[in-house]
Amino acid sequence: MSFINKAFLTYASGLLKGLDRTRRYPFEVQMKVFRTLLKGGTDSAFGSDHGFSKIGSVEDFQRQVPVRDYNALYPYIERLRSGEDYVLWNEKTRFFAKSSGTSSGKSKFIPITRTNLHGCHYGGMLRMLANYVQLYPNTRIYSGKSLTMGGSVEPDLSGKSFSGDLSAILLRNSPAPAELLRVPDRKTAMMYDFHDKVEIICRKYSKANVVSFAGVPSWNLIMLRSVMEYNNARLLTDVWPHLELYMHGGISFEPYRAQYDAIIPPGSVRYFENYNASEGYFAFQDDPDDKSMLMTLDNGIFYEFATLKELSDAKDNGRPVPTRTIEEVETGVPYAVIISTTSGLWRYLIGDVVTFTSLTPHKVMISGRTQLFINAFGEELMIGNANAALAAACKKHNATISDFTVAPIFIEGKLKGAHQWVIEFEKAPEDVEAFADTLDEELCACNSDYEAKRTHTMTMERLHLTVVPEGTFYRWMESRGKIGGQNKVPRLYSDLRYVDEILGI
Structure with missing residues (x-):
């Protein structure tokens, strides 16, 4: 050690x-x-x-x-x-x-x-890192740099306080020793424009000894691919060979796992999940063999x-x-x-x-x-069901997704319905309809309420699947001013509002 x-x-x-x-x-x-x-x-x-x-x-x-x-x-x-x-x-x-x-x-x-910032948020992160070092005494995470991107902060209503992304608040108040172990510099990390931030990371930090990174899987994936493209690299480890740890959170990692495996050799980097939010730091993965x-x-x-x-x-x-x-x-x-x-x-x-x-x-x-689920027909579809079914369908059909959202649609005067899925694939399945069949079957397998409503199509028809072109979800988020930081695509919603907006892009 x-x-x-x-x-x-x-x-x-x-x-x-x-x-x-x-x-x-x-x-x-x-x-x-x-x-x-x-x-x-x-x-x-x-x-x-x-x-x-x-x-x-x-x-x-x-x-x-x-x-x-x-x-x-x-x-x-x-x-x-x-x-x-x-x-x-x-x-x-x-x-x-x-x-x-x-x-x-x-x-x-x-x-x-101040008590919450230091005792809860920083305290939670320190607990996770201490557990990690205890698990891996020979880790190099303190011998290199951790890559973290933040949002921005601005004066709030009274002028006596500031508001912004939690990530930016954490960066703004981080102690000097932590800043010595982190890239990019604080000014860059807290830039408002996501594109400019990524460009500077590519230009200034491609040669840094990055050993870990943290953040939301979707936005990090965009940044990491930009770094690879800038360096004409086939794998991320070609750019940062000592990379060993990704601390992820904010959204489920499972829909993105195949995409990370494509740019980081499986087994070369450890993935540990955080459960933190603006309200506090709640939990962390303390065992690599237990998710x-x-x-x-x-x-x-x-x-x-x-x-x-x-x-x-x-x-x-x-x-x-x-x-x-x-x-x-x-x-x-x-x-x-x-x-x-x-x-x-x-x-x-x-x-x-x-x-x-x-x-x-x-x-x-x-x-x-509590609000991000669909129960239009008594099916009680939770995001965990959707993620698990989608991962299984992708594995069976050798497909990879970039983003997705789901909403209920009503048929026959609201007496019957189905779920409308909108998916942007990175690698599309050969047969989209067969993929939709599998996805529907997997939803039945992991959610008995969904299965009951689908039996004999008494209440629900098989899901409807619309595939959108590459970049659609990014352009939609950009149109809403929600790029980078803690912004997330709503996965499940109770009406077609977001589906209609996305299909209109």
Whole structure:
């Protein structure tokens, strides 16, 4: 083990001990976080409004603080953005992570306090890196450069704070030692124009000793291919021969795996998934042989979970959402994630759906979004089903996709319907209709509700598939001003709005 790796593990020893405690005593760790959060929220306007000083238990907290989504919490966030201090937490808020708003189409402004930035976001990343170095003591990730692209930040409403992509906020505040190990330079990484940023990376950093990179698979793929084209390289490792690690997140990696295998020799680079968002750093893949992710239970987030049915019933009946803590969850059940954080997100419904694969320790897979699913005919298609079926169909037909989106279509006066798939292939199947048949069969195989609705085509016809030319999705995202950063193509949507826009490109 190199000196720098030993030094890093010594520095991160407390974090590794914390991870061990979360594996062994998850509920006790969460209760300590809960008490810390109550203390930090008591002296805020929100804490005063909800009687935090009188809360003595999780049950009290659940009775006095309703589950909220972004729209319900926004009046408090608006006060923060207007310059008022100590609204949601007992610290001043000087940054707001501007979320892409995949489900609603509207941007969200998520408050980021100093405690949240350092304890949760940076703390989560350090935990993952410490775990990685512990797994691979001879790693070279601290002997070279990590390539990360950020978004941009700008002054917010009051002029006292800034808003922008979480990636840009992290870069803007990153400590000097971290900047020594990262490329491109901060100014380039935070440039607004994605094309200019990629051009500079190609020109200035092709000769850098890049050993790792991080970010969203779709935008990174565009950047990496540009680097290869600039250097007239057949493989990415021809440009950066010491590359060993890709830390990915934001969207499922599976639809892009074949494309990465085409530019990076399989086995030469390790792929590890992060589960982080504007609201916090939630989990990371701690085992290369297990795709599920270890939850970070000790970095300033108190978790609650509700089934989708509980969430739907509560909304329909105007009742409180019944939730369970980390001590009460079960494996194999899709749960909506509800968080309370050191940024003052109190019982906040983040919109993600996770499924626990293990309770010793607590590990999850991302199943989808509470709003990013299709249930027009009772089929309850989640993004995890779509990704799995698409990967299987691509493997069978030797195809590779660039992007896709899905929406329901109604037939026979809305009594029957189907799903409209729009796919942009990088490598198209020889027989598109056969591919569509396989995709439909795979959806039935991984989703019993979909299969039931497809039986004898009583409720749903076989899916409809439209193939669009190369570059269509990129041009559509560009037309919406959503290039690079944390911007994502909406994979599943409840109506044809996005499908119609894409087909009109």
